[in-house]
Amino acid sequence: MFADYHVHSHFSEDTDFPMELEIQKAIKLGMDELCFTEHSDYDVPTVVNCDYDAYFEEMEKMKDKYKGQITLKTGIEFGIQTHTTKAYEETFRQYPFDFVIFSCHQVENKEYWRQEPQEGKTQLEYNRRYYQEILDVVKVYKDYSILGHLDVIKRYDKQGEIEFEKIQDLIEQIFEVVIADGKGIELNTSSRAYKLKSLMPSKEILKLYHDMGGKIITIGSDAHNADRIGDCVMESQKILKDIGFDGIYTFEKMKPEFHRF
Structure with a gap:
């Protein structure tokens, strides 16, 4: 199964690339499925949300x-915060999504890529605050399919990637909820595009998820243009197989479908 489950088009505020050109690129590559996951980040003044x-x-x-x-799937990427969960519950009831990514892009309406949550805090403090926000949300919000780019905070950490051991306890607590709820995570291949030193999430996090009994996993390029459609998707399948996963998942009307490697 050659599927890219994290793609943005001109319906996301951070790109104006035409959806159709991304579809044509996916067909040229011989892809089986492409899932668009446009941005939606409520209560953040600088963000224009998906129409x-x-x-x-x-x-x-x-x-x-x-x-x-x-095969094209209609997904969405919800940038949920603890105080916006009710608004996302209402949106989810209104639209028939195939797939929902829950991502953490902000805390207290402060955006990580702008370095706002990091200001005045130590690396340990702002990293643990990030994972605590995810933990608080997954405890109360259930209308999602997978956690997107779980350790994406490292993309915006000017001090480099924090040691896994310093945030492991929070990630374990997150996975306890996620796995019990029948949800999953993604392997986001944009780590290469951003020239990160590790996968996203890291191999330590992927292995922890697997060892705790996690099975549902998708692969997404996080492409914002046709050039990155399907980037590293098949290579990532080999990585997941080496870790111990049996296959990847796609989604239809919010239901996970397994595809063995």
Whole structure:
């Protein structure tokens, strides 16, 4: 199964790349499935959120146009914070998503890529605050499929990647909830594009998830243009197999579907 389950188009505020060109690239690569996961980050003044109605309308057009050439899925990336969970519950009830990524991009409406949550804190403090936010959300919010780029905070950490042992206890608590709820995580291949030193999440985190009994896992390029569609997806399958995973998952109407390596 050649599937990319984390892709953004012009319906996300951080790219203006046409959806159709990304679909055409995926077909050229011989992909089986492509899942668009447009951005939605509530209560953050600097973010323009996805126009859901226009997005669903465009997706239906693309599904009809490219039927038989590739399977297209309608996903979303919710940038959830503890105080926005109710708003996302309402959105989820309104739209028939195939797949929902829960990502943590901000805490207290402060954006990590702008270095706002990091300001005035030690590396340990802002890292543990990040994972605590994820833990607090997964305890109360259940309308998601997988956790996106779990340790993405390292992308914006000017002090480098924090030692796994310093945040391991919080990640274990997160996985206890996620696995019990029948949710999953993703292997986000954009670590190469951002020239990070480790995978995203790291091998330590992937192994911990596997060893704790986690099975549901997707692979996504986090592409914002056609150049990165499918980037490192098949290579990542080999990495997951070496760790001990049996296969990857895709989603249909929020239900996970297993594909053995």
